[in-house]
Amino acid sequence: xxxINAEYGDxxxxxxxxxxxxxxxxxxxxxxxxxxxxxCYHTSLASSYTLLTNVLKLVxxxxxxRYFNLDITQISDWLAQWKSDVxxxxxxxxxxxxxFTAQGNGEKA
Numbered sequence: 001x002x003x004i005n006a007e008y009g010d011x012x013x014x015x016x017x018x019x020x021x022x023x024x025x026x027x028x029x030x031x032x033x034x035x036x037x038x039x040c041y042h043t044s045l046a047s048s049y050t051l052l053t054n055v056l057k058l059v060x061x062x063x064x065x066r067y068f069n070l071d072i073t074q075i076s077d078w079l080a081q082w083k084s085d086v087x088x089x090x091x092x093x094x095x096x097x098x099x100f101t102a103q104g105n106g107e108k109a
Contacts, residue, residue: 020054027062
């Protein structure tokens, strides 16, 4: 079971990175693909961290912050579940700062 989860995590991480690395400006398509992957993905896998950071980078790059629903409690729970180190947490919260500020939630940022 853990071998299957590891393979699934590696595959998902690779797909997420490939979508994020695409240099075309197809932001709506890339957003839908990453959003669907995030919504359907088993968040207990540590590779979800890569997926979430790719989603946040795309949201920031595309200027589509207003369409992204942020739940800081859920994100904090995921970081704990993934056993993210301090550097990963800091990087993710830096990515979250601009979307929260753009949505008028600067106090959360």
